[in-house]
Amino acid sequence: MKTLILCDRESSSYDNVDLSSEIQTTVKKSNYKAKIIEVNGDEIKPCIGCFGCWFKTPGLCVMREDSPNEIARKEIQSDVLLLVSKFSYGGFSYDIKSFLDRSIPNISPFFETVDGEIHHKMRYDRFPIMISIGYGAYSSEENQTFINLAKRNALNMQAPKHFVFIIDSVDEIDINLKSLENVLNFEVPKCLRQ
Numbered sequence: 001m002k003t004l005i006l007c008d009r010e011s012s013s014y015d016n017v018d019l020s021s022e023i024q025t026t027v028k029k030s031n032y033k034a035k036i037i038e039v040n041g042d043e044i045k046p047c048i049g050c051f052g053c054w055f056k057t058p059g060l061c062v063m064r065e066d067s068p069n070e071i072a073r074k075e076i077q078s079d080v081l082l083l084v085s086k087f088s089y090g091g092f093s094y095d096i097k098s099f100l101d102r103s104i105p106n107i108s109p110f111f112e113t114v115d116g117e118i119h120h121k122m123r124y125d126r127f128p129i130m131i132s133i134g135y136g137a138y139s140s141e142e143n144q145t146f147i148n149l150a151k152r153n154a155l156n157m158q159a160p161k162h163f164v165f166i167i168d169s170v171d172e173i174d175i176n177l178k179s180l181e182n183v184l185n186f187e188v189p190k191c192l193r194q
Helices: 009-013 019-029 068-076 094-101 140-157 170-193
Strands: 002-008 033-039 080-086 107-114 117-122 129-135 162-167
Touching: 002 009, 002 019, 002 068, 002 094, 009 019, 009 033, 009 080, 019 033, 019 080, 019 170, 033 068, 033 094, 080 094, 107 140, 117 140, 129 140, 129 170, 140 162, 162 170
Parallel strands: 002 033, 002 080, 080 129, 129 162
Antiparallel strands: 107 117
């Protein structure tokens, strides 16, 4: 199975641990093909809200001189999308948020009702399973905000399943990687068979 790992720049040096490499090793240990991309928000232009990705060039951002179109294509071709983000007031880091803001070409401009809520229709037949890993939180409120945000992002993209892991300190890395391994070995295959 193909996994796209999007990491922010700080994940390679989280409290003297290369968290992005540790996660990639865990994914590969579970016999997944792992493509890791370190996202640099400074190299991603902000969305200009032109909606060209919905009407002029459906599925592609009209700004083509940076990386979001290429990353979004890899995202849709993956079975699992794994986001690794330092907490920023309970939200995604600047790097990851910069990409997420430019990933709207992967959804349709049309709407439908999903579980009593209005959401964008899916542009493609499927979206990958989403796994969000937040690290470096300062409070339980920040943890809960991240959990809620990750859940809502997965719902908006209509991911078939989503999982969230919280790493408050380097002491929690090993237990979270073991939980990630269990999800990859048992939960993800079960979801993909359905």
